[in-house]
Amino acid sequence: MSDTSLPPELYTALADLLGPSGFLTNSTDTASYCTDWRMLYQGKCAAVLRPATTADCAQAVTLCVQHGVPMVPQGGNTSMVGGATPDESGKAVVISTTRMNRILNIDHADLTMTVEAGVTLKAAQDAALKEGLMLPLSISSEGSADIGGILATNAGGNNTVRYGNARELALGLEAVMPDGAVLNVMRKLRKDNTGYALRQLLIGSEGTLGIITTAVIQLQPQPRTRETALCAVPNAKGALDLFAAFRKQDPAAIQAFEYMSGTSMGLVNALIDNCPLPLSEPAAAYALVELASPRADDSLRTLMEEVLGAAFESGLVSDAVLAESETQRQNLWMIREEHAEAQKRAGASVKNDVSVPLAAIPEFIEKATQACEALIPGIRVAPFGHIGDGNIHFNLVQPEGADPKGFLAQDHAMMDTVANIVRTLGGSFSAEHGVGQLKTYMMPSWRGGAELDSMRKIKAALDPQNLMNPGKIFPTA
């Protein structure tokens, strides 16, 4: 049974092109494609298109353009901002990259991997690992998020501090443009100055400028030495100073550098099984530092001990635990990774994925904490995140015992309070998650003037009918 508003001619053409497993119109089949992962949006679609090849994808886009049908590209459907689901009109088709899921090549000379968009990040990581290499991008949704979506949103994560964001890792790209033409910039070149940076432009455009179908990703040798430590520091400034001390010795040794507030750590210790604080007493803040090197004989232990030794002497670090085994290392990382879950168990919470220049982090955390505590007495300000990138998940947990709904009713007041401070410090309202549908309203005030104007001109030039992922990034009206 078909629940579609597609014109009959287009319906037939798409059905013929994509076959039964590539063309879903029954609303029970399409439902999961219409709701985002966070359940913020409940959309509808005229059909879900699941092309198995770039050529089919290009042909499907061409057909949709001919009939003026909007298209919503979708990867693993893990957007945090409703970036990959359709609106409620039911006019759009979802174009899923799921079936384009081949790993085409792993090149040991070039240290690259060529993958189709529908390969999950985890599958790509595993394939690299099997060949003794590392795909140096790690995010919490890596089991579902796919390469296409990761590039479309320029994903970041824990290892950005060392290897950059998704944009920096992609050496080549193939995409179906909004007119159905295939853009092939699949060159495996470190140096190529022959025209505009279309690859970089497509990456992070959240599907509004085309559908990424294949990519060349840079790999790294696997680390053979790792040193991981959890350190108690007096405050965020302490964590930042410790980061600077490691960076001064060797930026290339810092695989990850994470910050956790005392409040957020306290929730993990109290609410998550098997996650006690592995230090003698609670501190106001913590840093989790991981050093890594592909050298088997690298002197990372010495580096770790020297920097921490100096930090102990100067009072920067009051306590620390070094992982003495892979199990201990994984336990330290589990403590970091359970912050989101602990906050969920503590009641209602409001998430702010923000970034500021490194120098401004201490001021940001201090001011934003004070402002939120003044706004809602008893609020638990529980920030944590990738402090080495200036990226703080400034999360706010309801007061103990308070009514979750009453707390969430003030979510905009809290978000605006945080955002205003981020803004005065030259930061960003979305460090990792993108704009999607959720944050389009912020674009005019944050990115207005020549910036939004240039983006709109580029969008109109490449997608004059505004059919490719409409309603994302740009505010309507």
Add this chain to the structure above:
Amino acid sequence: MSDTSLPPELYTALADLLGPSGFLTNSTDTASYCTDWRMLYQGKCAAVLRPATTADCAQAVTLCVQHGVPMVPQGGNTSMVGGATPDESGKAVVISTTRMNRILNIDHADLTMTVEAGVTLKAAQDAALKEGLMLPLSISSEGSADIGGILATNAGGNNTVRYGNARELALGLEAVMPDGAVLNVMRKLRKDNTGYALRQLLIGSEGTLGIITTAVIQLQPQPRTRETALCAVPNAKGALDLFAAFRKQDPAAIQAFEYMSGTSMGLVNALIDNCPLPLSEPAAAYALVELASPRADDSLRTLMEEVLGAAFESGLVSDAVLAESETQRQNLWMIREEHAEAQKRAGASVKNDVSVPLAAIPEFIEKATQACEALIPGIRVAPFGHIGDGNIHFNLVQPEGADPKGFLAQDHAMMDTVANIVRTLGGSFSAEHGVGQLKTYMMPSWRGGAELDSMRKIKAALDPQNLMNPGKIFPTA
């Protein structure tokens, strides 16, 4: 005395805005701005505008747009491809960034430098050095090339293998857009997913999408350990295998990895004073490897000796010299840096700044050498370059004693021969130098279809009158 075709109203407005030192119209004053560094093009201009501030630059652009006057942005005027000089019509103004030459800030917390476009790369490097930091970009024209021009052309150089090209180093940007609006994306953020990658798009657009006026550049700690070695290898594949052996141990330790053919090395040893071969006998090819680390106690010497030891055993390296002092290190680098000069002294030569995927380098060099030797008997095929980036300067020197003019008369045949091989291997006809005026004719056949089409659409959207650096990147017609 004024030699200008500017409309009187515009003349007066620009003269008032920019003052006598910012507005040159006398042809003796403007002549040097109209000829490119390689003397390939002799253009004319209606005036040279030298704004001292971004506001003045924006106002000047606005005035020119109102009068439909073409504008040619110019930095240090060191383009290899005529990218920064006007055509012969005399209708355009040159907009020089020379007077915007302040270093605004060096930020030790963020490890960034904020500089105006007119600061030379050398001045920026020196300012970083004075603060104990390193600007990790090095090119041969760094004494004249300025930050604006370097970003506009996405310069590469010796350290790309470790730190990326100019595009990867810029964290923020300010530019005057083709309509005179100021685009300010001067955020010092490692993570910021709020719309399109305008910064990356402007970088490498060769002044056709706007004039870069200020930038935030990422810095690094200064290396405290260096190990440099010159190695004799059997061929380009040997150099590549040696690169892979170092990379397998630690990509982050490789500060530079350069290849030199035996032919090119022979010219240096024969024609340059104080540059004898520091090895026992000539080889077919050489690799210059430099390892570096900010760690004072880094075990780079061990790494160097272990990799070279294994390479000796396997026959990959037949001879090598390690620099035992800074003087010896500089001598090894001088040998590398004198290749261009040695080729100049050997007679007429044809330059090909190309790149191919790393895996294709041996095949490229072998095939291109054979093809050129077949084309011109006695030709001296003398490639060298940044093999770790896949970037080979595949230079061709005239046969000994031949007529230079007769040799140069076949330059297009030689360039096409090389280019065709590069193309079949998925390479680029311009790795570092850009397209400028010189290579626009290659764009349709190399970057045609959706790629050039998308570039044209973006150009037309942002510069509908085609006033910003016309005749560059895009072929006219």
